[in-house]
Amino acid sequence: MAMKLAERVVQLKPSASIVARQRVLELQAAGETIIDLTIGEPDLDTPAHIVEAAFAAVNAGDTHYTVPPGTPALRKAIIAKLQRDNGLDYAMNEVIVGVGAKQLIYEAFAASLDTGDEVIVPAPYWVSYPDIATIHDGTPVIVDCPEVDGFKLTAKALEAAITPNTKWLVLNSPNNPSGAVYSREELEALAQVLRQAPHVWLMTDEIYEHLTYDGVTAISLVEAAPDLKDRTLIVNGVSKAYAMTGWRIGYAAGPSDIIAAMVKLVGQSTSCASSVSQAAAAAALSGDQACVAEATEIFRQRRDRMFEILDGTPGLAVRKPDGAFYFYPSVAGLIGKTTPQGKVLQSDLDVSLYLLEAAHVAVLDGGAYGMSPYLRMSFGGAMADIEVGCHAIRKACEELV
Structure with missing residues (x-):
């Protein structure tokens, strides 16, 4: 049966x-x-110096479990990266490492969503956002962002989508699938709406952060609106920019309470990310960025x-x-x-x-x-x-x- x-x-x-x-x-x-x-x-x-760091870790016997939030070396490298590239300051207990960025999105929703909670997802969207929200009893609220708006969420559309049940807004820039990148002015307009809705948390998926063209720069919403840092979870990783998809390392930075909840879930699911992959990711983030x-x-x-x-x-x-x-x-x-x-x-x-x-x-x-x-x-x-x-x-x- x-x-x-x-x-x-x-x-x-x-x-x-x-x-x-x-x-x-x-x-x-x-x-x-x-x-x-x-x-x-x-x-x-994957660039040679990153691969060499992985071999060095293996040869040094660095092949054991790590603590669930990630090795101190990698978390320090993430903190340094966020300061160097984004001008943002985070503490060790505000950073977590996962088995890819997707796991951290999954754990964040698992840690925060109850039945009836709504997740605003601008469309077009990466295919997994609505389904990960649904599997954790959340309700995806899809907001169309037409081509005439550059496939980007406008302040007006965001304001119309927010309800008392809204828990998260997911913002992906640069965007998969459209390639859209939000300007500082566009982010500031969204931030102004979010200031009027203090119950709404923001998840920024920045996995394509460094892949921009023709002088365009991807800016984190927290850079544009530092006052929203205490309810924003930044999700990123080494997969795209460093050609490390198979190494399965993502990271997130945010308020210590949501990070602590995610650490508990990681401890009961994957235990930790690969120690060897974490050593390679630390080399990627802290090494030569050429x-x-x-x-x-x-x-x-x-x-x-x-x-x-x-x-x-x-x-x-x-x-x-x-x-x-x-x-x-x-x-x-x-x-x-x-x-x-x-x-x-x-x-x-x-x-x-x-x-x-x-x-x-x-x-x-x-x-x-x-x-x-x-x-x-x-x-x-x-x-x-x-x-x-x-x-x-x-x-x-x-x-x-």
């Missing part, structure tokens, strides 16, 4: 990006040549090449992102078009499936990110794949009638 699963798991949707990645791997294993533009990580290798600038320049070149090929493609409305490594083009001009096989495209999901079949290119539909009709296309992969994939997309779009 099969076990009756918990309702929270039955209702939980699998991550769209992980499902897409698995589908690509299955097709490739079956012999298909698929260009994967769903990738949510850099294809770059590798971050080098990676950003590589992504800028890929972004510009993707735009060059896709701009002017029939049915696609393409805009350059200011940050992260994703394009989020509108495919409104493709809805209603007919494929060479006679199928009418009725949604962005249909478009993504058509591109997979006709162009052998995998992309993600905007519906997975809360806003249609769009596609998410990553330039985190190799330039050769970007060129082949984008030319194939353009050709497939030109064949629609």
